[in-house]
Amino acid sequence: MADERELAENETPKSDRIHACPSCKKPMRRIEGRMGPFWGCSGFPGCKTTLNEVDGKPSTAINPDYRCPLCTRKLVRADSTHGEEKERGKGDYWFCSGYNKGCKVKLDDLDGRPKPAYRCKRCGKLLTRREGKNGSFWGCSSYPTCTASYNDIEGRPDL
Ligand SMILES: [Zn+2]
Ligand SMILES: [Zn+2]
Ligand SMILES: [Zn+2]
Structure with missing residues (x-):
């Protein structure tokens, strides 16, 4: 029946709305990370875009927890990609993206988030x-x- 088909086509799949990657336009997928859910690009490893989750959706908005407590610029996680340190989660810390502008804020990492300051x-x-x-x-x-x-x-x- 025409009516039935129309209904089926108009039905939007619940949580499956596609969120396109801001850099490569491939769909983003939700990932349950050790530090909570976030969104990664399905073009990984070609595209390493990740976004925070805000209200169940990927967002480029900066979570207030990740803002510099002094100048409100974005905090950047120091990525210790060199072997052992990474595995033990040691040596991870966050620094202010305003570092070059003179903001020397540096915060320890606590389960993947900057420690509250x-x-x-x-x-x-x-x-x-x-x-x-x-x-x-x-x-x-x-x-x-x-x-x-x-x-x-x-x-x-x-x-
Ligand atoms: Zn991408
Ligand atoms: Zn003081
Ligand atoms: Zn700062």
């Missing part, structure tokens, strides 16, 4: 967690110029 309320520089006699606390990275310090509450500074 906190800013000093007094001077706006980043805080670093330190171990003191009475337990952990957060000190300003511009110490001794700035002597602000904050209590540690379950791994976060009490700001």
Whole structure:
């Protein structure tokens, strides 16, 4: 029947909408990565485009977690592609893409994401967690110029 066929053709497959790769226009596919889902180009390894997942779709928007806490530029993961370090996940870190512009922010890698960073309320520089006699606390990275310090509450500074 004509009606039935029409229906079938108009039916859009649920989550199978094709998202084209921004560089080569091949379809992107969703990948369950160790650090959460992301989208990779089906033209891999010819095309190495990957996108973050935002609302279930590939997106070029930068996840706020991956922005530099100081200048809001994009953070770049230092890709330690050389053998053993990579396997152990050691030596991975994130640096600010504004590095050449003078932003020296560098964050440790925590399960594939940049470790959260906190800013000093007094001077706006980043805080670093330190171990003191009475337990952990957060000190300003511009110490001794700035002597602000904050209590540690379950791994976060009490700001
Ligand atoms: Zn591609
Ligand atoms: Zn920065
Ligand atoms: Zn400070």
